[in-house]
Amino acid sequence: MRLGGVDPSILRELSGVYKPFVKAFKELISNAFDADAECIRVEFADNFSSVTIIDDGHGMTPFEFRDDFTRIGGGSRRWAGGKTLKGRLRVGNKGIGFLALARYCERLIVESAGERGFHREVELVRTPDSIDIPATLGLPLSSELLSRCLSCQVSRSGPRRTRLKEGRDYTWKRGRRHLAIPKNVGPVKVRLAVDCNQLIFKASLDFERLLCLADNADLEKIEDFASIEIYDRKTQPPFSGTRVCAEQLKDFVRRELRMEQRKGFVRNIGSRSGFEKFRWSLSRCTPIPYMTLGGDTENPLADLLTIPPGSALSSLHVSHGETSFSLRRPLYPFDPDSPSLPPDMLTKAEIDEGGLKAAGFLAGYTGIIFPAEYRGLSIRVRGVAIGDPGFLGAETLLTGASKAALSQITGEINILAGLDAVGALNPGRESFYEESEHFKILRRALIGEGERVGGYLGGVVAAVLRRTSVQSGLSDVLNRAALRRQALEDMSAAITQLIARGDGTARALLEMARSRRSHVNGLASASMLEYWIPPRIGGLTVKFTKNLTEPATTNYETGEVNIDEARLNQERTLLLFDRQFSIIHKKGQPDQPIAEMDPERGEIFINWGHPVRLQMDERGFLRTSLAWLLAKEAAKKDPDLMMDLALRLLSFNAVSHG
Secondary structure, X not given: OOOOOOOHHHHXXXXXXXXXXHHHHHHHHHHHHHOOOOEEEEEEOXXXXXXXXXXXXXXXXXXXXXXXXOOOOHHHHHHXXXXXXXXXXXXXXXXXXXXXXXXXXXXXXXXXXXXXXXXXXXXXXXXOEEEEHHHHHOOOOOHHHHHHHXXXXXXXXXXXXXXXXXXOOEEEEOOOOEXXXXXXXXXXXXXXXXXXXXXXXXXXXXXXXXXXXXOOOOHHHOOOOEEEEEEEHHHOOOOOOEEEEEEEEOHHHHXXXXXXXXXXXXXXXXXXXXXXXXXXXXXXXXXXXXXXXXXXXXXXXXXXXXXXXXXXXXXXXXXXXXEEEEOOEOOHHHOOOOOOOOHHXXXXXXXXXXXXXXXXXXXXXXXXXXXXXXXXEEEEEOOEEOOOOEOOOHHHOOOHHXXXXXXXXXXXXXXXXXXXXXXXXXXXXXXXXXXXXXXXXXXHHHHOOOOOOOHHHHHHHHHHHHXXXXXXXXXXXXXXXXXXXXXXXXXXXXXXXXXXXXXXXXXHHHHHHHOOOOOOOOHHHOOEOOOOOOOEEOOEEEEEEOOXXXXXXXXXXXXXXXXXXXXXXXXXXXXXXXXXXXXXXXXXXXXXXXXXXXXXOOEEEEEOOOHHHHHOOHHHHHHHHHXXXXXXXXXXXXXXXXXXXXXXXXXXXXXXXX
């Protein structure tokens, strides 16, 4: 069977649009989908030397194989804008899909059968004349098959179209391989009809030969690139659908499939084994159902990812050796290792403009998304993902924290109408034609227009930044509180340790702790310093409450940060041996003492307006203030004892003392 009319250099160029192997392989799945298959089996040889795809679709007749499957642009011309017999929108429309595997295997073997007829009309302008039936049909049908499956109608040309009679006006020769009109009956039209219900074929596409052709070769002269054998269906085992086998996969394909998982902690799909990467990628670029949406009506994504009936296969099964997998399209929110999706970070996407209809979701997370392959927006046209997930150019418009937020965003958009697979997609379905009006509408809705990112993506970026700001601000508040508490605990532990020594220093400290004499000056009357907590954190209102299970909680729906007041109060007490002192923070003047103590009331005042505060962090200042205050009070105007005691308190390490 000849494939003519296209220069080899064009074939060579077209065969390179599908990269990598899995992107080429998906074209065979798309072909099966367009044949109304419900179940597809993919079977790899044990050594990955070949792969076979078996589907239960309506198959192909030998004529459809020749005219559509192997003809460049044949699918585009015949099926553009059309639907399958089941009413599916066709995935494959470019008409170059048969070349997808040309660079990845030496041969493609196709076996199929279809229950549709084939018709061809031939006009003879002069008679007598004859017709070579196999040459006219363009396929090697045996005399036996022709006698069983071929019928014809011969009529005079013209308005009256008088039918001619077999035996009187025309005859068959050599087992119906030639139709002869032995006398002059004027111009005639011959309508040939082949009943393909009785036919099954096995064809071979020799890619190795095709790609070895010189660029200036004439394909009309190639006789061995494509070959086909046609049989009587009754003589073959029961068969339905189509079976395609890619034989002699190239060495680099086998190496990729056999590649072992990288050692160590694996986070990204790219670090997994070759066969696992293949399965995962195939599940993302083929029309199959979602991972866990079936029957899960409580999941917030269920309504957002409703796809039209019949737009996905029932099953796609992949096996190799003893391993077997039924694929479902994975989504990050359903990945076993993904955190729960915060409701305020889930954005519903709906587009209905200018003939384009789309629906889906965008989701933001508080941490970076792993595996990294989930990051970005995946856009599915007719159930097939167009290229890898991305942000339609938004990454070039953002900088700083806004650009970093993209690593925390994922999404899925299903095109329900528009973005036609012929007029809007590049060959290989890896990208969109940016001139497409539907693509412009989609891009504007998703990321806005101009030099600023807006649209649905802009809203999710803002939500991610808001959470980051709230978490950072709240973490800072709680960490500072924890450090202040640690300073008090360190000082309490130091006093206890020094008293336990039982020496003169211990007696001085013990006497100070149990003293009831009050001798404070101006700090007691200075204004209070409350909490170090701003009224708003990351745009959320701060509210104080009690009895929380955590030091603080956030409610993004109400826009509130709730902080446990009781936990904050705990950080403002200091245990001096057997007495509890309240730590009261004051906004004193620079010329006032760094700290004062009121043993009678059990209060210690810290002057946060003292110049020393500018030289150290909060924990260091609190320890310093308490060390000098306690040393001064215990030493009773003995400067040597005060210096010794202050240095011991400041140098005390709670960890080293157990």
